[in-house]
Amino acid sequence: xxxxxxIAHAAIRYGAxxxxxYPITPQSEILETLEELMPWETTGMVVLQxxxxxxAINMVYGGASTGKxxxxxxxxxxxxxxxxxxxxxxxxxxxxxxxxxxxxGPGLGTIHPSQSDYFQATKGGGHGDYHLIVxxxxxxxxxxxxxxxxxxxxxxxxxxxxxxxxxxxGQMMEKVVLPxxxxxxxxxxxxxxxxxxxxxxxxxxxHPNVETTLELDDERMEQxxxxxxxxxxxxxxNEVRFEEYYTDDAEYLMVAFGSIARICLKAIEDARERGxxxxxIRPITLWPFPKGQIEKLSRKxxxxxxxxxxxxxxxxxxxxxxxxxxxxYHYGRMGGIVPNPQEVLDAFISHFPxxxxx
Numbered sequence: 001x002x003x004x005x006x007i008a009h010a011a012i013r014y015g016a017x018x019x020x021x022y023p024i025t026p027q028s029e030i031l032e033t034l035e036e037l038m039p040w041e042t043t044g045m046v047v048l049q050x051x052x053x054x055x056a057i058n059m060v061y062g063g064a065s066t067g068k069x070x071x072x073x074x075x076x077x078x079x080x081x082x083x084x085x086x087x088x089x090x091x092x093x094x095x096x097x098x099x100x101x102x103x104x105g106p107g108l109g110t111i112h113p114s115q116s117d118y119f120q121a122t123k124g125g126g127h128g129d130y131h132l133i134v135x136x137x138x139x140x141x142x143x144x145x146x147x148x149x150x151x152x153x154x155x156x157x158x159x160x161x162x163x164x165x166x167x168x169x170g171q172m173m174e175k176v177v178l179p180x181x182x183x184x185x186x187x188x189x190x191x192x193x194x195x196x197x198x199x200x201x202x203x204x205x206x207h208p209n210v211e212t213t214l215e216l217d218d219e220r221m222e223q224x225x226x227x228x229x230x231x232x233x234x235x236x237x238n239e240v241r242f243e244e245y246y247t248d249d250a251e252y253l254m255v256a257f258g259s260i261a262r263i264c265l266k267a268i269e270d271a272r273e274r275g276x277x278x279x280x281i282r283p284i285t286l287w288p289f290p291k292g293q294i295e296k297l298s299r300k301x302x303x304x305x306x307x308x309x310x311x312x313x314x315x316x317x318x319x320x321x322x323x324x325x326x327x328x329y330h331y332g333r334m335g336g337i338v339p340n341p342q343e344v345l346d347a348f349i350s351h352f353p354x355x356x357x358x
Contacts, residue, residue, distance in 0.1 A: 003143040003170045004176070007073070007099060008033035008165070011146035015184040017068035018046035020059035022078060025111040026167040027101035043184055053078040054267045057085030057098075064094035064160075065211040067197030069151055073099035075167075076117050077108055080125070086160060086179045090228075091213035093152035093196075097147070098162045099133070101170035104336045112336025113167030115258055118313035119228065121164045122287040129225055131232050133239065134286040135163040135312040136257040140174035144285075148179055153239060157231055160328030164286060166309060168259040183313070241284035242293055246272065250279025252352055253297055255318050256307040257283045260338070264307050267341040267348070278348070286314070291321035298322040305348050306340075308332045327351075 005268050011019065016115045020025040021031045031049060033156045056072050063070035074082060079100045089096050100121065104114035107117035113314040119125075121134045132270075143165060150161040191199055198209050214222040225248040243266055247253070256264040268278045281297065283290050291329050300302065303326050308314040329356070331337050331347035349356045 003140045004029035006144040013181040018070040020056040024078045057082035064096040067194030072095035079206040083126040090130040093158045096160045110336040115309040152242035236288040242290040243282040245280040247279035251277040267344040294321040304328045
């Protein structure tokens with residue numbers, strides 16, 4: 001199935017309580033598949049096409065405040081519209097899952113694939129000092145797997161998580177093993193697992209829970225922000241995920257995420273047949289970023305090339321991790337153009353011509 005379809009199936013099987021979204025290419029199959037599967041008849045899951053992206057993210061905000069497992073999906077300009085709501089959800093310390101199947105920009109740009117939303121996703125696209133947990137799938141299988149992982153991390157740390165997929169992964173079709181189905185949580189389970197949730201207090205007679213992101217006392221607001229930062233440090237310490245290929249003997253390194261990492265791997269396999277010792281690191285969590293592992297590898301290689309379907313965004317985080325030990329270059333295409341393995345290898349050789357003479 002398509003990556004977008006896999007997300008819809010995985011969400012139902014996870015036991016998600018609600019989806020609130022709006023159609024936009026190239027992610028519309030998520031909503032369309034949910035409508036086709038009609039989970040409201042089998043699990044009671046809500047599937048609602050909102051009147052706009054702004055409405056959809058605020059519905060997620062409301063659902064998340066009650067402890068429900070709710071999510072939304074969109075593509076680049078639609079996620080731009082959701083940024084205020086995402087900032088509210090982060091400030092409210094609420095778990096939610098946001099899916100962005102990226103297309104080219106700026107503006108409406110193109111409906112074709114891109115990775116140009118890296119800054120928006122990893123640096124906090126809305127206002128304030130906040131982060132999202134950002135997962136970058138490179139296959140249809142990971143599109144399915146990261147739904148459960150994203151929800152689990154969001155609830156573990158009470159913070160929104162994002163699946164940041166490029167349009168290739170959303171539209172490509174591969175075999176996929178779907179997760180086992182599990183029931184939605186009962187109201188009693190939610191009350192027990194989410195004591196902060198706004199669920200009414202008639203039965204429990206507890207003190208009222210209040211969900212707000214506004215605090216007019218500066219000292220208390222600073223304490224709120226300090227608490228957020230402690231959570232982010234904990235996430236950085238425990239949740240970094242990445243994959244490595246051919247790094248044991250690598251003399252040079254490529255860094256790539258999402259679909260382009262698969263293209264880079266093919267380019268590296270071709271290069272190794274020519275005696276060029278190149279390794280690859282694929283960040284799976286774009287935030288928290290695997291800066292520690294890249295810093296470690298930078299002490300043994302002679303240079304680094306980041307390959308992205310954008311003008312150069314992740315390259316900044318790679319340079320920060322490398323701290324000037326070796327040169328770091330970027331290669332990318334824009335406007336929906338995806339380079340092939342030979343183009344990637346040619347770009348690598350242009351930056352490190354000595355490798356072609358080995």
